[in-house]
Amino acid sequence: MTDSTVPPGRLRVLAAMSGGVDSAVAAARATEAGHEVTGVHLALSANPKSFRTGARGCCTIEDSRDARRAADVLGIPFYVWDMAERFREDVVEDFVAEYEAGRTPNPCLRCNEKIKFAALLDKALALGFDAVCTGHYATVVTGEDGARELHRASDMAKDQSYVLGVLDERQLAHAMFPLGDTLTTKEEIRAEAEQRGLAVAKKPDSHDICFIADGDTQGFLARRLGVAEGDILDEDGNRVGGHEGAYGFTVGQRKGLRIGHPAADGKPRYVLDISPVENTVTVGPREALDVVGLTAISPRWCGTPPQGPGTYTAQLRAHGGETTVTAELVAERLEVDFTEPVRGVAPGQAIVLYDGTRVVGSATIARTRRPERVGG
Template sequence: MSGGVDSAVAAARAVEAGHDVVGVHLALSRMPGTLRTGARGCCTIEDSMDAQRVANKIGIPYYVWDFSERFKADVVDDFVAEYTAGRTPNPCMRCNERIKFAALLEKAVDLGFDAVATGHYANIVTDSEGNRELHRAATWAKDQSYVLGVLTSEQLKHSMFPLGATPSKAEVRAEAAERGFSVAKKRDSHDICFIPDGDTKGWLAERVGAEKGQVIERDGSVVGSHDGAHSFTVGQRRGLHLGMPAPDGKPRFVLEVRPISNQVVVGPKEALDISEIAGARFTWAGLAPEHPEVAFECEVQIRAHADPVAATAIVRPLDVPVPVEGQRPASDHELVITPHSPLNGVAPGQTAVVYIGTRVLGQCTIDRTVSAVPAVSDSTSAVA
């Protein structure tokens, strides 16, 4: 129970469905910013009190479980390491993968619980043979299956999403009001929960440091300088402060961040179009394809609110295994996804979630991308 309206209604529905429910709030941070009224995350002291009031109203036991140390190691430190390596991480994916459906689920099962229920908008469908599949929510606008794409078959066996068939958030808020929940009109959480003031650039500068470096074109020519490569992301246009205009007079965009050389690579907007993405850190949500080494048709989604794009996917052996510090051992295979139309502004570190229809088939953390408009001197991939 995060302290928000979605998990409040999910808990109430689970009780009405006949389940023996215990409310659990996760204490994920001990940083002072998360104690301040008005913090914009989802795990503040105020949130825990909101969750307790709802639990009391429903009439269920309520506990606060401290996962702050594991959250720091598995989510916060990972976030810093990924940016240091020039990648663009998704901390919400890591939190679902390593905290809510790993650390929390492991403890719950050890204590004798059957499942973890959350307020995510997604559905679980059981096929004729009893296998569980993760599917999109009933309403596209509220679908959150993307951030759950990291769940494995075993985790899906112990997951419940009571809001999956709900048509709208307005209906959830109306139900919360009818139940007398004080969180009925509470604003949704946003931004990164462990950066409560929303200043990601400043937060990273304190932990990674800021060192001046070069801004270069894809051919290696220097066109400017920067005060810290970690503050740039692929697709960024503003804040480049380039000393030389492009020959065609058009704006440049960040195409790549190179942490080893401390360089930021820029180029034309069309160079952001990506014709292929791949990642060795891939998992399947439910049963894996019977023959993943044979190319199959699917759709790929690269951001939580992006439209899916038709694509072809295949699992191939890696020429050279990709080592990723702090992650599981590098696989000797990678999931390669080729969109039928170019993706735009994709960065290593992002998550690509693969769908077949409404079903989430699996996901990968993107290790490399291939530009649809490579420069003459470009290698064909950007391996972080």
């Protein structure tokens, strides 16, 4: 196999520039590689704020200006494309609906699937561009048969292949990740940006959810969904507290439960289940979070779908570790068994399968299976 993070030959490349240091350096490297690069900033907020709130969020007027200044330094054309309505429908509304249904979504995956490598890529191809370049840390490799594969970044500490696991073979054929194949620290990326004269070299990274700049997800959902008081129950169905909206909880949560009295054993309790129909939240001991298997829906494959059962490693969170699983595609549903129990797995999250460093594909967790509890 050959590394094709930056494909050979001069290409017309559309560089998605968020206004941050990673996308600026990615655009710089694509330009330096000899490609004909055009920068574009996606305006994803209908009412963008002028400035970021600390190191949170993105998509502000300040970010747009930072991206434009970086493009000016690189000497490449630059445009701002308004995709606020598409982003609202495909990412924000989906995020709210998933929480309302008692699930825990990952908006970054949805944005990559629906916006950066669907809406943006389709428009880029229609305008005659060959590839879309982003500052993600991942690697695209071309096999001997010419098929392109998505692999983890060379530096596992910065790897972002999990949030790219929704990309299909067609999208990978037009994806470029110039940062993925270099063993450079973030400090070295910033040093490179400074050496190139990019003012974003010292700009803080964005964190959390870009459209919730203050980081208060529960407050954001409350404003959208309103107050819906309900009960917090223990595993036996006894009321141990109350809440103002089941949507404000996620499986595995420990803090902010506001339970009136401690458990009989004095140990902390965690969210085990969320029922939007009954508007209840069930809590219990940490060991009750153990999951031995799951069913996932809406699979997306980074190449040919796997045939028959297989053994893989799986990642369940953007910043989580790997766990060994056996998985099989059965009637368009992914049936997964863990070799060792894992904890805090929530419906709505994505499971991404790997074969070594290669991303096999991803699917959305629909339900989990817990072990039989002795005496339960």
